[in-house]
Ligand SMILES: Nc1nc2c(ncn2[C@@H]2O[C@H](COP(=O)(O)OP(=O)(O)OP(=O)(O)O)[C@@H](O)[C@H]2O)c(=O)[nH]1
């Protein structure tokens with residue numbers, strides 16, 4: 001099933017009415033349709049399998065890890081449907097010379113971030129997608145993000161950054177290697 005835009009339009013119209021707006025006011029008459037198109041875009045990852053981006057890989061003799069750092073992302077927190085956004089850093093250690101195109105790591109990140117998400121689950125889904133698609137000795141995903149639900153409502157703490165780490169295989173077992181990756185990212 002893909003996004004039901006007419007259902008979103010009806011819901012947005014009801015929200016506008018419920019907060020005391022006139023949904024027929026000229027300035028916002030098209031807002032329900034706009035919001036439906038926006039949700040179709042920002043939740044498109046619900047209808048995509050990120051693994052499709054990792055079907056093609058190269059064979060290259062390389063026995064070290066690879067880090068793709070500072071992949072900018074925007075997602076929506078599943079509790080408040082407000083954005084959280086920041087940077088994803090991914091390390092993976094290829095095995096049996098299976099090396100993936102660097103852009104594919106960012107494509108996987110994009111698909112997984114375009115869903116109602118939790119930061120922790122987003123890191124795990126990115127890590128597991130890579131770990132389950134290509135042969136690797138391990139994967140590590142670090143996410144740094146600011147959550148608008150902590151900025152513009154509730155506790156109201158702009159600047160509070162949440163950092164999460166998800167790691168598998170060698171990055172979980174070899175603490176020196178894990179630290180080296182963290183130092184690289186920080187540098
Ligand atoms: N662990 C985690 N928590 C998140 C994430 N995004 C939002 N949250 C938190 O989810 C929690 C939801 O708490 P609730 O008590 O159900 O909702 P609430 O009454 O709106 O909470 P407050 O934000 O404290 O006002 C809040 O503490 C949010 O900060 C996330 O990605 N990971």
Ligand SMILES: [Zn+2]
Pocket residue numbers: 077078079080081082147149150
């Ligand atoms: Zn939230």
